[in-house]
Amino acid sequence: MEFLWVRWLGVMPGHKYGFKAARLPKIGFVPETDDQAFGFLDPSLVIHGCHLIPAFVDGHTSELLATPHTAARLPGEIDDWAAYYVGMCVLCIAVTDYYSPHH
Numbered sequence: 001m002e003f004l005w006v007r008w009l010g011v012m013p014g015h016k017y018g019f020k021a022a023r024l025p026k027i028g029f030v031p032e033t034d035d036q037a038f039g040f041l042d043p044s045l046v047i048h049g050c051h052l053i054p055a056f057v058d059g060h061t062s063e064l065l066a067t068p069h070t071a072a073r074l075p076g077e078i079d080d081w082a083a084y085y086v087g088m089c090v091l092c093i094a095v096t097d098y099y100s101p102h103h
Helices: none
Strands: 004-007 009-011 026-029 038-041 052-054 084-086
Touching: none
Parallel strands: none
Antiparallel strands: 004 038, 009 026, 026 084, 052 084
């Protein structure tokens, strides 16, 4: 049986995002003190790629995972980015252009 041990991310409380707010979704690691911070996952359910952008203005923190030694960090690293923005791609194709007989 294959499985993954994961550290979950959650939406940042109070952060407004979307097209109306003109802001990207903002996520961060769930604090290790939360019962839902870690879990098991079937590998077939894994998203194989996404675009996470560090929220540089929020800096780094070691408060969400106090353990300095973990497989999730490179040797010598002791903290994580406090938050990340989720990159979104919007593809707009005019229906008349897409079905044009000249394509």
